[in-house]
Amino acid sequence: MKLEVRNGNFHYMKRKQTLPNLYAKNVNFTLEAGEILSILGPNGAGKTTMLKCITGLLDWTEGETIIDDQPMTSYSKKELWKRIGYVPQAHKMTFGYSLEELVIMGRAPYISTLAQPSKKDKEAALEALDTVGIRHLAHKSCNEVSGGELQLALIARTLVSNPEVLILDEPESHLDIQKQIVILQTIRRLSEEKGISCIINTHYPNHAFYLADHVLMTGKDKGLVFGPTNEVMTESRMKHFFGIELKKIIFEEEDLLLETMVPRALGLRRDISTCKFNEEI
Numbered sequence: 001m002k003l004e005v006r007n008g009n010f011h012y013m014k015r016k017q018t019l020p021n022l023y024a025k026n027v028n029f030t031l032e033a034g035e036i037l038s039i040l041g042p043n044g045a046g047k048t049t050m051l052k053c054i055t056g057l058l059d060w061t062e063g064e065t066i067i068d069d070q071p072m073t074s075y076s077k078k079e080l081w082k083r084i085g086y087v088p089q090a091h092k093m094t095f096g097y098s099l100e101e102l103v104i105m106g107r108a109p110y111i112s113t114l115a116q117p118s119k120k121d122k123e124a125a126l127e128a129l130d131t132v133g134i135r136h137l138a139h140k141s142c143n144e145v146s147g148g149e150l151q152l153a154l155i156a157r158t159l160v161s162n163p164e165v166l167i168l169d170e171p172e173s174h175l176d177i178q179k180q181i182v183i184l185q186t187i188r189r190l191s192e193e194k195g196i197s198c199i200i201n202t203h204y205p206n207h208a209f210y211l212a213d214h215v216l217m218t219g220k221d222k223g224l225v226f227g228p229t230n231e232v233m234t235e236s237r238m239k240h241f242f243g244i245e246l247k248k249i250i251f252e253e254e255d256l257l258l259e260t261m262v263p264r265a266l267g268l269r270r271d272i273s274t275c276k277f278n279e280e281i
């Protein structure tokens with residue numbers, strides 16, 4: 001699926017009054033099938049708002065989202081939610097659905113109103129749990145799994161409708177490093193093997209380097225920039241948007257290249273000989 005945003009602008013309204021801040025201004029980009037876009041920007045910059053506008057959960061004040069050269073508004077909601085999977089930020093659930101039941105809910109566009117899920121719906125749910133590596137947890141309650149497992153289940157819930165685009169809002173936040181990697185590798189695999197395009201909000205520069213073909217950086221009054229990851233993610237641009245100096249670090253080991261950025265403010269005046277890389281465990 002080709003997804004484009006043309007001249008997207010968005011204002012929140014309160015009591016029919018337009019609030020002063022413009023959380024998305026002149027958003028323009030094109031995402032081809034299988035490509036990954038990362039959205040980066042400071043807290044409150046409007047990243048979640050932008051994801052909601054892109055998917056039609058909020059209406060652009062001006063501009064539009066275009067899907068395969070047709071305005072998004074020309075598709076029925078049912079058709080749209082078969083093609084777009086939205087993974088919100090994971091919050092602990094206070095109700096006791098099993099992961100299998102949670103994932104079956106993602107089949108809603110295929111289940112007619114008042115009908116019970118079919119055998120096919122259950123199989124699709126188990127297959128989606130398998131794809132994200134947690135089929136063994138199918139019968140566990142949402143209350144009994146970890147934040148990372150719940151996040152994977154929310155991704156599985158979108159996969160059961162065979163989406164062509166996945167929209168993920170900070171899917172790796174609150175997770176330990178190992179779980180973050182599972183999520184990032186799952187997203188990359190879905191894009192490479194199934195040609196699913198992804199738009200992902202993240203606060204981690206190294207995650208954008210690992211995943212993204214393109215980056216959209218946004219910062220309220222600081223404007224917005226969209227382009228290839230390596231062109232957008234420079235030290236000077238990070239300073240402009242985040243107001244701090246970040247040092248770009250590129251590390252090569254055999255055929256692996258690691259790119260990341262660390263805040264200069266966290267540097268310490270220490271002798272390098274005091275640093276230890278490994279230790280007998």
Ligand SMILES: Nc1ncnc2c1ncn2[C@@H]1O[C@H](COP(=O)(O)OP(=O)(O)OP(=O)(O)O)[C@@H](O)[C@H]1O
Nearest residue numbers: 012013019023041042043044045046047048049050
């Ligand atoms: N329904 C609403 N009505 C008015 N203002 C809102 C509403 N929802 C969010 N906002 C405001 O819009 C701004 C952008 O919020 P948003 O959640 O999009 O930012 P974000 O970049 O995703 O932030 P974070 O990185 O902290 O998750 C915030 O200042 C927020 O207070």
